[in-house]
Amino acid sequence: MQGVAARSSGLAQVLKATxxxxxxxxxxxxxxxxxxxxxxxxxxxxxTHSNYALASQLPPSGFLNPRVMSGIGVSCQYRLAHTDLQxxxxxxxxxxxxxxxxxxxxxxxxxxxxYLMLAGAGAPALYGTKTVITQFxxxxxxxxxxxxxxxxxxxxxxxxxxxxxxxxxxGKPLFVRHRTAEEVDKEAAVxxxxxxxxxxxxxxxxxxxxxxxxxxxxxxxxxxxxxxxxYGGYYCPCHGSHYDASGRIRAGPAPLNLEVPYYEFVEDxxxxxx
Amino acid sequence: xxxxxxxxxxxxxxxxxxALAIVAGAFGFERIFDPTCDAVFAYINRGKLYDDCxxxxxxxxxxxxx
Numbered sequence: 001m002q003g004v005a006a007r008s009s010g011l012a013q014v015l016k017a018t019x020x021x022x023x024x025x026x027x028x029x030x031x032x033x034x035x036x037x038x039x040x041x042x043x044x045x046x047x048t049h050s051n052y053a054l055a056s057q058l059p060p061s062g063f064l065n066p067r068v069m070s071g072i073g074v075s076c077q078y079r080l081a082h083t084d085l086q087x088x089x090x091x092x093x094x095x096x097x098x099x100x101x102x103x104x105x106x107x108x109x110x111x112x113x114x115y116l117m118l119a120g121a122g123a124p125a126l127y128g129t130k131t132v133i134t135q136f137x138x139x140x141x142x143x144x145x146x147x148x149x150x151x152x153x154x155x156x157x158x159x160x161x162x163x164x165x166x167x168x169x170x171g172k173p174l175f176v177r178h179r180t181a182e183e184v185d186k187e188a189a190v191x192x193x194x195x196x197x198x199x200x201x202x203x204x205x206x207x208x209x210x211x212x213x214x215x216x217x218x219x220x221x222x223x224x225x226x227x228x229x230x231y232g233g234y235y236c237p238c239h240g241s242h243y244d245a246s247g248r249i250r251a252g253p254a255p256l257n258l259e260v261p262y263y264e265f266v267e268d269x270x271x272x273x274x
Numbered sequence: 275x276x277x278x279x280x281x282x283x284x285x286x287x288x289x290x291x292x293a294l295a296i297v298a299g300a301f302g303f304e305r306i307f308d309p310t311c312d313a314v315f316a317y318i319n320r321g322k323l324y325d326d327c328x329x330x331x332x333x334x335x336x337x338x339x340x
Binding site for chain 2: 105108109111112113115116119120122123124126127130
């Protein structure tokens with residue numbers, strides 16, 4: 001320790017350094033009231049924007065006064081004093097003491113106002129969001145003209161008993177068959193277990209008198225002929241599938257019964273398919 | 275205890291009731307805002323809308339069909 005102290009004393013001229021306190025470079029915001037009691041140390045002549053400018057403010061020492069940049073015991077500290085910062089005066093923006101309501105009641109009133117403003121902005125925002133989302137989602141649904149084409153109304157008075165009428169529905173043939181009581185009884189009596197696609201006649205019709213099916217053969221999509229075939233129903237001329245009067249596959253290559261679309265009897269004599 | 279204070283304590287203080295209040299407010303806002311906008315639209319376009327000339331169309335249409 002002794003040696004180090006002695007050595008450092010010999011180099012005292014070189015090692016001499018001071019940490020100077022200089023005014024901070026922060027300019028006060030706005031017009032701060034400068035109190036005369038606070039002493040300003042010094043104002044640097046030039047603004048220090050670069051490292052070189054900062055370094056040039058270091059204390060000079062040694063031969064030909066080179067700047068002490070670093071070394072043993074050399075302080076390169078460059079401290080900005082912050083005690084001379086002037087805090088702006090916010091009194092103008094503060095409520096006068098007589099206006100301020102520090103009671104719980106007054107506190108609640110202030111908070112209620114704040115939250116009311118928030119809710120008042122939130123409700124229209126929520127409404128707007130809902131409207132936009134509804135608009136985009138509803139644009140994905142079918143338009144009115146498409147929906148109008150998706151349904152077909154059929155007047156059942158015009159179809160006599162025992163007759164099969166073909167309509168065009170959604171680009172496909174639609175068979176509407178007015179079945180006789182004889183056909184109804186015959187189809188109801190068929191043993192379901194003996195069928196390729198087991199389905200009872202009552203599962204395929206809402207009103208036993210009327211059979212509504214799509215006229216597309218389940219084999220390869222031909223249009224079957226009505227009142228033909230071995231089972232008194234439909235016969236597909238393409239590959240010889242026989243359907244009965246309930247549209248069920250009975251013979252031939254087709255795997256499934258003729259498809260029954262969704263339909264309902266709106267009035268006694270008005271059928272709506274789709 | 276004032277009304278504002280009651281509302282603050284019962285509604286705004288809890289996030290759940292606050293969100294509920296916003297949803298209810300959005301409902302109420304829609305019920306007022308939509309008819310108001312429709313009324314403004316109808317007022318600006320009065321005389322041009324279908325409802326305004328429905329009677330005229332019905333009279334003409336009936337005449338043409340017969």
